[in-house]
Each structure stands twice: as structure tokens, then as C-alpha cells.
Amino acid sequence: MGAFDAPIPYDKAVYIETDTGNKVSRKALIQGASNIVLGGKSIIQTGAILRGDLRRNAPGQHPVITMGRYCTVGENAVLRPPGKMYKGQFTYYPQRIADFVTIGKDAVVEAAQIGSGVDIGEGAVIGQFVIIKDLAVIRPGTVLADATVVSSMSVWEGNPGRLVDTLPETYQETVEASCRSLYQRFRPNA
Amino acid sequence: MSVRYHCSHLADPAPPLPPSYASSSSSFNPLGELYFCEECDAVRCDLCCVSEIASYFCPNCTFDVPSANVRGDKNRCARSCFSCPDCTTPLQVQATGTTEDAGPSAPSGPPFILICPCCRWSSREVALEFEKSAGLALQLQKLLSAKDPAQPEFDALKDHLDTYITSPAPAPTPARSASKHPTRHISHLTQMAAKALHRDVPGMAAAGAVAKSGLRREMKGGGERYGWDELGEYGTKESWRARGLERGDEDVEAMRRLGGIRMGVEPEGSSWYNDGKRRLTNRYPERIPLQTKLTKRCPHPACRHLLIQPDTKSTRFKIKMVAANYLPVVEIGRRRRRIDGGGHGLMSTGSMEEAEVRRKERRRLRGRGEEVDEDMGAPIRPGEVYTFQIAFTNPLYDPIQVRLTQPTAPLPALLPANHLIHIPTRDFIVNPLKDAWSYDDEEEYADMEGTEMGTSEDGSSVLPSSRGTLGPAAGKRSRLSVLATSSGGTLRDKERRKRESEVDKKGNCTKVGVEVEILPGATGEVVFDLEVRFTYRVDDTDGSKPKGAEKETQKGKEEYKHFTFWARVDLGCISP
Ligand SMILES: [Zn+2]
Ligand SMILES: [Zn+2]
Ligand SMILES: [Zn+2]
Ligand SMILES: [Zn+2]
Numbered sequence: 001m002g003a004f005d006a007p008i009p010y011d012k013a014v015y016i017e018t019d020t021g022n023k024v025s026r027k028a029l030i031q032g033a034s035n036i037v038l039g040g041k042s043i044i045q046t047g048a049i050l051r052g053d054l055r056r057n058a059p060g061q062h063p064v065i066t067m068g069r070y071c072t073v074g075e076n077a078v079l080r081p082p083g084k085m086y087k088g089q090f091t092y093y094p095q096r097i098a099d100f101v102t103i104g105k106d107a108v109v110e111a112a113q114i115g116s117g118v119d120i121g122e123g124a125v126i127g128q129f130v131i132i133k134d135l136a137v138i139r140p141g142t143v144l145a146d147a148t149v150v151s152s153m154s155v156w157e158g159n160p161g162r163l164v165d166t167l168p169e170t171y172q173e174t175v176e177a178s179c180r181s182l183y184q185r186f187r188p189n190a
Numbered sequence: 191m192s193v194r195y196h197c198s199h200l201a202d203p204a205p206p207l208p209p210s211y212a213s214s215s216s217s218f219n220p221l222g223e224l225y226f227c228e229e230c231d232a233v234r235c236d237l238c239c240v241s242e243i244a245s246y247f248c249p250n251c252t253f254d255v256p257s258a259n260v261r262g263d264k265n266r267c268a269r270s271c272f273s274c275p276d277c278t279t280p281l282q283v284q285a286t287g288t289t290e291d292a293g294p295s296a297p298s299g300p301p302f303i304l305i306c307p308c309c310r311w312s313s314r315e316v317a318l319e320f321e322k323s324a325g326l327a328l329q330l331q332k333l334l335s336a337k338d339p340a341q342p343e344f345d346a347l348k349d350h351l352d353t354y355i356t357s358p359a360p361a362p363t364p365a366r367s368a369s370k371h372p373t374r375h376i377s378h379l380t381q382m383a384a385k386a387l388h389r390d391v392p393g394m395a396a397a398g399a400v401a402k403s404g405l406r407r408e409m410k411g412g413g414e415r416y417g418w419d420e421l422g423e424y425g426t427k428e429s430w431r432a433r434g435l436e437r438g439d440e441d442v443e444a445m446r447r448l449g450g451i452r453m454g455v456e457p458e459g460s461s462w463y464n465d466g467k468r469r470l471t472n473r474y475p476e477r478i479p480l481q482t483k484l485t486k487r488c489p490h491p492a493c494r495h496l497l498i499q500p501d502t503k504s505t506r507f508k509i510k511m512v513a514a515n516y517l518p519v520v521e522i523g524r525r526r527r528r529i530d531g532g533g534h535g536l537m538s539t540g541s542m543e544e545a546e547v548r549r550k551e552r553r554r555l556r557g558r559g560e561e562v563d564e565d566m567g568a569p570i571r572p573g574e575v576y577t578f579q580i581a582f583t584n585p586l587y588d589p590i591q592v593r594l595t596q597p598t599a600p601l602p603a604l605l606p607a608n609h610l611i612h613i614p615t616r617d618f619i620v621n622p623l624k625d626a627w628s629y630d631d632e633e634e635y636a637d638m639e640g641t642e643m644g645t646s647e648d649g650s651s652v653l654p655s656s657r658g659t660l661g662p663a664a665g666k667r668s669r670l671s672v673l674a675t676s677s678g679g680t681l682r683d684k685e686r687r688k689r690e691s692e693v694d695k696k697g698n699c700t701k702v703g704v705e706v707e708i709l710p711g712a713t714g715e716v717v718f719d720l721e722v723r724f725t726y727r728v729d730d731t732d733g734s735k736p737k738g739a740e741k742e743t744q745k746g747k748e749e750y751k752h753f754t755f756w757a758r759v760d761l762g763c764i765s766p
Pocket of ligand 3: 248250252269271
């Protein structure tokens, strides 16, 4: 699969490669970096915003955004932890993102949990406290209302987002291969 | 731009109908959606697979629902999952009352309401409040049954008929009494219907005869009613007359006024209009429909092997026999346009002789750089010649020998062809899939060019015989089998040959060229079928694998198997 996929060159001056193989654009806005955990081999593209500063209203060290391996946060996408009133006080809750997750360009994600092998399309809006289980596709432009639960192997589309299809049994292999391939093709130019 | 694979749907594998037959499209699917039965050695698709429900679950609360409860729950979640009547978004439970332990700013106690996080619809709009935050479905059912007479009435009627439907068909004995409500047993009735449906066409007369003799006898009533059941009389819970729903002539008159050009205009003051309005405002949230996990079986009557068996507890599969693990992935890409293509097209009439002449001309011109790279999405123009690459990616741990041809369709095409296809390299090898641990072998694989029959157009080439040696690490690489053999020669020779045959190999992927000549004045979609026959080695269970430099023996030949499949390539529409 992907025999004709071309390399995706990036400007060496723009991206930093970490020890664990993460490729993070210098032009991405990473706030509260100490509260953000990246699993490795993930790509944070230019213009992406990660709000690690919106931390839980409790003492101690709490990761705000955790992300697994082979994830991609597209250009200008926004990751923001969900928040709500709890016992009379407003507090944020952590955002957990597993492996092989692709977040499309311009998407806004306030989900509480995104499972492995989830593909969020370009410009999608994922509401607060949304839970997306492993292996799901949110098509481009979909708007998921707050607290929506997306079950495994489902496809969502529309505004408001609805379950419109199910995924073929081969989806896990396909999505993992395409995420690996994307990471391998994302290379510095010259 | 797509490549789809053919499923012969239980018929013996045979070339599909040409693309111009619209009916053939239902036999093609993307590779990722196809299954493979090892027992039948055949591709199976969703259309022909036998699906059984392995488990039911609610997509919102993700709880599994025991199949015994599903019918009673009417295939919907019986917990607290509802969808918004306005926008179908799953509703959220919100507390509106205050409790002692929480502050006054945060309501956390009863009454609870349902609220739509998308359009802000609230169950208060239909005067719905709940005492507890869990088990809302049951609470709602109680509330609704008090308000809406139709559902309890239906349930009562269903319960009345249920025992009757599920009880086994009685032996055909003479009716014991003359019931006032004779109804044939339903399963009996469906059997009769099934029989009637399976009758031959000439049997229509017979069906008529049965109807005459059988039905009329039934109509007469009396002592001849075999297989008739007793069914108690059903008493309605509430009369529609009592509710004042009977208007008789008034309704008929209202319907008359609905006709003609006034269709769509609400009859003023009509009860129909008012009823409609009532329904618009009194919409209740619906319980969320359940989803299923499916088990899929091979449809062959003599096989019925499991192809898909989901694990009900996770996203894994206990059995997953998918075509992607057996057939090479076929992809098309790297489009180039021949710059001199247009000139030749002017005199073309599309005859095979002319096509051959032009082909020879192109071959003469080949390698002089008259091709320009084009984007795959760029418009395809009539009268142009394009070259594409077709990539084959091998999912097997053994190399495969591929023969790529155009199939001989069982029927002539319905439309005259709008393009001609030429495949310069029909026979080639695709290297095996490697495990992650064998990436060190990269260099060695790069050397293994096999024996592509670069210019053979008669399709006469067979399995290449083993030549050369595989080196000291032969034991480790024995799984490559003798299919992949070094053709020898100097590196420059190899490169030249590679270029000539337009074979491009990398890892377990081989790319070959295909020429697509769009005929002058052609319109419509460019769709063509490919026949892919591949030869692979079958695992030798007795351990006598051919090793290293051993020559392929007669015995060795028996270890190869062939598989043929058909793929449909759609290049998109021709732009004038
Ligand atoms: Zn089929
Ligand atoms: Zn079978
Ligand atoms: Zn539910
Ligand atoms: Zn709504």
C-alpha cells in the first residue's frame, strides 16, 4: 500500500527532531510543554497549537496532553484539554491520545480520549469530553457535539456528526501502515 | 482513480464482464473489503459472505447487550442513551435540582433532564423530567405509556399474537370448532409463500390451481379447514372512537381537498393540519439503535468456513481471513504523457493494425525523453498516449511470479473502446514481504532482479529456471525459493535491462509500465480490467525445501501453485 506515496520534505530549519524521533515544528505553538508527553515518532506540524498550559486545578504534576507513537497533528490544528465545573470550581481534565492518531489540518480537538488508529479529518471539530474509541474515522469537516462517544470501527460525518458507516476488518493494518509510512516519508529536504 | 478486485460470487473464477456492463460493477471491491477462503482458494466479498450477528452493543454507552434481550428492547439501548429528536445527537443527562453536599452553584440532584449538547433541545420542551439519572429508558417508557395510547396498544396486540406466532405449527387436523377469527398459522403461511416463490415459471398455472381449489375451499369454511389455529379474540385497550378520532365524512372531505394543484397547501382549519402540528411539537427522544459485530462465513454450501470472527470484548478478530493477506496489492501511479502522441492520433481510426503501427513508432522513440511527468489528477485528453506504472506489493513471505494480461471477456463490450492498453512487461517477479528483523537483507534483495521477460509480448515465458547462486546465507533465505534468481551479468547490463523492461523493484514491491492510448475524439471514463495470474510457492511441510544453488527439479515444481484474479482500473473521465 502506498507504493506511489512520495516523500514529504520539510525545511530542516523549521523542524526539531527529538531523541525519541518526534518532529516538532518550531512554528507550532506549544504551551505548557512540561505538561505534554509525546510517545515518539510523532509529527507536530507548523501552526499547530497544543495547550499544555490548561492544567488541572489540583496540586502536583499532571500531564495535560499525552500522545502515543506515530501520531500527526496537522497544520494549524488545535489540541485543547476539556474543562468543566466540578464542585463549584472550573477545572481542566487531561486529554489522552493513543498511537497512530492523525489529526487533520485546521481541526479543533477538545476530546478527553482518542483511541489508537483514529483518523480525524481536516477541519473537524471534536467537542469537549468526546471519547473516541480505538479505530474510528471522523471525516473532514465533521462536528462532534460535546461528550459524544464514538465506538470502534465506526465512521462519522456531518454537523452534528452522525455514525454513517463502519470500517472494513482490515482497517487496523491499513491505518497503522499509513501512519508509519507518513512518518518515514516526512524527511528533511537535502 | 481506483483499483478494485473481482469476486466471482461462488461461480467458478472466470474473467468478469467488460466494464461497459454496469452490472459487473457489483462484483468489484477495494482489496481491503474482500475476504479469502483458504479452503475454496477463492476471493469472497461482503455480498456473498454469510453474515451472522456475533454480538450487539450500544454505540453510545458501548455496553454489550445479550442477544436474548435485543428483541424485547426493540434493537435499541435500554439503558440511558437517547438521541435528540431535532438533530439526532446523543443526549446528555443533566441534573437540575440541588443536593446538600454540593454547593448551590452546581445542581447535582433530581429532577434530571435530557439535553442536547448540539442544538440545546431539552426534554423540558416535552415536559419530561426524571427522578433518577440512571435507567432512563425504563422511566421514559413508563412516562410515555401514560401519554401515548398507540405504543401500549401495539405492545398488547403484539403480546397477544406473540405466543401464537412462536408456538410450533399444529399438526393438520380437522378444526375442532368454528372459530370466528380463523387465521392460518404464520410460519405455515410463510412456508407456503416460499414454496410458491420457488416454483418454476410454468408452475404459475399450478399456483392458480392451488388458489382455486385451496382458497375457495377455505372461503367456504366448515369442516375442511386443516391446519387452522385457535386464536382468542383481542380486546383493544382503548377505542379510537372513544378518543374522538372518528370524523368520517369530514376526513374524506379533507383528503379530497388535498388533491390537485392544492397539494402541499394545508387545508385551513383541517384536522389533518392540526394533527401534524401536534406531532411536530410533541417529539420524544428516541433510544439509540444498537450496533452489531458480525461473524462472516464462506458462502460455499460445501465449505461454510469462518472468514471473520470478531472478539466481542475488543477490536481484535479471532479469525480474519482477508484477501489483502493473500493477493498482491495493485496500485496505479506515476503518470507520464508522450509529447508526440497527439500527432499520430489524427489519422487514427482505432483499428488494431494502426495501434500496432503507432506502438512500434513509440517503441522506436522510447528513451529519448519525449515523456513529461503529469499529476495523477490532471485531466486525461483524447488522442494522447499516457504511460503509468502499476505497482504490485507482495503480502507473502515468498516471492511471486506474476503474469499480467488483459482478460478475455466472456461477452463483447457494449461500447466501442475509448482507449487501447499495452503492457510491455507481462512477466515479472515480486519479492517477498520481509519481517522487520530481516531489513539487513535490503541490499541482497536489490540484486535479485529475477528474469523479467522485458520485451516478451507473446506471453510465452514460464517460471524462470534457477541460475546462479544465492550465496552462503542461502539457508536463511531459503524461503525465497528458487523463484527469485539472479540473472547474472554486469551491473550495467542489469540497469539497462531494467530500464528497457520498465521494471522498478523495491522491497516487496515491483512496478511495471502500462501504456494507455486515449483514442481521438474519445469520451467517457477510462476503465480497463487486468488479469493477474501469480505463481507462489506452497509451504513444504516435509522439510525438503530446495536449498541454495540446487537446481529446480521436477519434484520441486509440484510445490508451486497458481492463482488468478481480476482487477478493474479506473483512471477517471476523459476531458474534451
Ligand atoms: Zn462475492
Ligand atoms: Zn470456502
Ligand atoms: Zn447505550
Ligand atoms: Zn439536538
